[in-house]
Amino acid sequence: MRNLILLDLILHRKFLLPFGGIYAVWVGFYASRVESPRLSVFVSTFLCCIIPLMIFTREDKFKAAAVSCSLPVTRKQVVLSRYVLGWAMMLVVYAVIVLIAAAFPGGKLKTGDILSLNSIFLALAFLTIFFSILMPLLVRYGMVGMFAFLIGLQVLGAVVLFLSARKILPFSVKGIIVSIGRALASLNAHLGAPGYYLFLVAVLLALSAASFALSLFLFKRKDL
Amino acid sequence: MMDNAIEVKGLRKNYKGFSLRNVSFVLPQGTIMGLVGPNGAGKTTIIKLILNLVRKSGGEIRVFGLDHLHNEAEIKSRIGFVHESPAYIEDATLNDLKAAIAPFYGKWNESLFRSLLAEFELPADKKFKKLSHGMKMKFQIALALSHDADLLIMDEPTSGLDPVFRRELLERLSALMQDERKSVLFSTHITSDLERTADYITFVHEGEIVLSKSRDEIKETWAVVKGPVEQLTGERRILLKGIRTTAFGFEGLTGDIPAARRAFGSAAVIDRASIEDIMIFMDRGNNHA
Numbered sequence: 456m457r458n459l460i461l462l463d464l465i466l467h468r469k470f471l472l473p474f475g476g477i478y479a480v481w482v483g484f485y486a487s488r489v490e491s492p493r494l495s496v497f498v499s500t501f502l503c504c505i506i507p508l509m510i511f512t513r514e515d516k517f518k519a520a521a522v523s524c525s526l527p528v529t530r531k532q533v534v535l536s537r538y539v540l541g542w543a544m545m546l547v548v549y550a551v552i553v554l555i556a557a558a559f560p561g562g563k564l565k566t567g568d569i570l571s572l573n574s575i576f577l578a579l580a581f582l583t584i585f586f587s588i589l590m591p592l593l594v595r596y597g598m599v600g601m602f603a604f605l606i607g608l609q610v611l612g613a614v615v616l617f618l619s620a621r622k623i624l625p626f627s628v629k630g631i632i633v634s635i636g637r638a639l640a641s642l643n644a645h646l647g648a649p650g651y652y653l654f655l656v657a658v659l660l661a662l663s664a665a666s667f668a669l670s671l672f673l674f675k676r677k678d679l
Numbered sequence: 680m681m682d683n684a685i686e687v688k689g690l691r692k693n694y695k696g697f698s699l700r701n702v703s704f705v706l707p708q709g710t711i712m713g714l715v716g717p718n719g720a721g722k723t724t725i726i727k728l729i730l731n732l733v734r735k736s737g738g739e740i741r742v743f744g745l746d747h748l749h750n751e752a753e754i755k756s757r758i759g760f761v762h763e764s765p766a767y768i769e770d771a772t773l774n775d776l777k778a779a780i781a782p783f784y785g786k787w788n789e790s791l792f793r794s795l796l797a798e799f800e801l802p803a804d805k806k807f808k809k810l811s812h813g814m815k816m817k818f819q820i821a822l823a824l825s826h827d828a829d830l831l832i833m834d835e836p837t838s839g840l841d842p843v844f845r846r847e848l849l850e851r852l853s854a855l856m857q858d859e860r861k862s863v864l865f866s867t868h869i870t871s872d873l874e875r876t877a878d879y880i881t882f883v884h885e886g887e888i889v890l891s892k893s894r895d896e897i898k899e900t901w902a903v904v905k906g907p908v909e910q911l912t913g914e915r916r917i918l919l920k921g922i923r924t925t926a927f928g929f930e931g932l933t934g935d936i937p938a939a940r941r942a943f944g945s946a947a948v949i950d951r952a953s954i955e956d957i958m959i960f961m962d963r964g965n966n967h968a
Contacts, residue, residue, distance in 0.1 A: 528755035
């Protein structure tokens with residue numbers, strides 16, 4: 456697995472260093488301009504998750520997966536290395552984004568807002584959700600599939616918001632989000648802070664494991 | 680007893696519009712096998728199946744006596760592979776590619792790799808995308824030869840190469856055979872490459888193995904029969920494959936030379952068939968059967 460991670464770092468470093476650096480600064484600056492800490496975390500984690508995925512789409516672009524898989528590795532090792540590298544990159548890039556957002560002059564967020572335990576857990580949750588959903592899509596359908604999904608999601612969101620505003624939908628999107636928030640708050644009150652965070656970590660780990668299992672299932676069946 | 684580098688039994692792969700059916704052959708250790716057949720016959724699919732780059736629909740593949748799925752990494756560490764269409768990260772330099780690939784092989788020989796780069800006139804600091812197809816093939820060959828692989832699997836390795844380098848490569852492959860542990864499986868359209876180097880020849884046509892035998896056995900078994908059209912009677916036709924008739928006469932391939940001699944006598948000329956003859960007549964025979 457170490458060799459696979461090195462392979463990706465060596466072959467993509469010329470893309471990663473300038474692109475990733477500029478991107479992190481830009482997202483950090485953007486995050487510092489947002490007033491809501493939750494919105495700031497949501498947007499910056501989503502943009503942060505794109506960085507490792509861009510690396511993996513480059514392999515898709517050059518159709519280089521056949522070369523990686525003809526090296527002395529199993530497909531399981533290839534997928535596992537992608538998850539490990541993806542998480543390592545997301546954590547590093549997110550840390551850079553947070554530091555820039557906190558340090559940027561004239562920022563609308565307080566340092567405590569984005570470095571609180573709640574914000575950190577929220578960021579981990581968003582990173583897990585985004586990465587866990589996008590990785591199997593990327594593995595199965597490649598770059599085109601992933602972007603088609605993201606665009607489709609935006610279109611769906613716009614349609615739902617439009618229908619919701621006109622009260623055509625039989626449910627309220629805002630109501631669902633508020634209910635989830637209440638459920639989490641209630642869980643926090645019942646379990647207490649340590650138990651609540653442990654529960655969240657367990658859920659996020661389970662989601663990551665399920666995503667990994669799905670990606671592996673798909674990649675093992677993929678003809679290169 | 681001779682060990683086998685590759686054993687393939689009853690291999691199947693189903694695609695939409697194409698199927699590889701019941702493919703079986705054996706590559707004995709210390710030998711070179713040429714995989715030959717027309718475009719779309721299934722040669723690349725067979726090679727990709729051996730390397731688990733595509734998923735088999737059925738059958739068994741053993742490499743060095745080991746199951747190719749259960750011992751995938753171990754098997755691949757002993758294989759040098761040359762792709763038909765080399766697809767590396769295009770904006771990486773040859774140095775980058777080497778630095779990324781070499782750590783996977785415990786027996787990587789850096790000085791051999793450097794000498795091969797120099798011999799093949801490949802600039803290490805050049806980006807992969809700047810290389811011609813022939814140079815890309817040479818780079819892949821340099822990588823494949825630099826880790827003391829026990830088995831070289833090469834998909835059309837001579838495509839895009841100039842005749843001089845092609846001859847050098849084939850001589851290099853033959854020289855490798857001095858070490859009896861080494862084996863080579865390569866696919867090609869260029870039948871003269873097979874005449875020059877292959878110990879065994881496997882002919883693939885429309886997803887099936889038409890024949891898989893030693894080169895000497897094939898040469899002793901197959902012949903081209905030529906004669907006037909009026910000599911081509913019904914019972915003589917049965918002995919021939921891929922018959923072609925023109926105003927000047929007929930020609931066909933036989934796999935039973937003694938029977939053809941008895942049947943035609945002095946009425947036809949019987950010449951040993953080249954690999955190319957066998958490929959062309961079999962292709963014609965299967966298409967017009």
